[in-house]
Amino acid sequence: MMEKTETEKKATSVIFFEVEGEQFAIDLLNAREIVPKGQIRRLPQTFEYVEGIYNYRGEIIYVINLSKKLKLYKYKHLRAKKAGEEKEQEESKSNEYIIIASVNDVNTGFLVDRIINISHLKGKDVVGLSPIFETSISMEYIKGIIKSKDRPRILLDVEKILTEAEQVKIQKELSK
16 A cells, blocks of 8 residues: 555645646745736846746746747647637736745746635645656656646745755846
């Protein structure tokens, strides 16, 4: 019998959001605030998934484009089920949000297409990821799978979305 993971044992609250038509969640305890996408300034010579910097309550933070970081844009054409869906998604980009989250005690913004809701989950609603499960998202970013009536959703681990080396490089860019 398989031993339960730490994620499976405890109840938690999560933020459900959408990126490139796919639904994800992060632990609400990691989130500081959700803000409408505002003025993001591009940073030259940085990682492709760094959308830029953002002034969050007087603090300059960097914003990660989850579509690029998780490489979801590569699979966008596969998910288009009907004509015009891509156009609808592009139009909805004007309503993007930034989830401000604490990543290793550093405020970081995550650019998402849409906020779905905030929900409380029981421990049994989140299961560990089977080693045979195949996904387009790197396994180290995944904290667990949320069981749902309509479809499973991926619970992301915001602490692991950026490697330590990536965090250091981005922090150096901010301190210039």
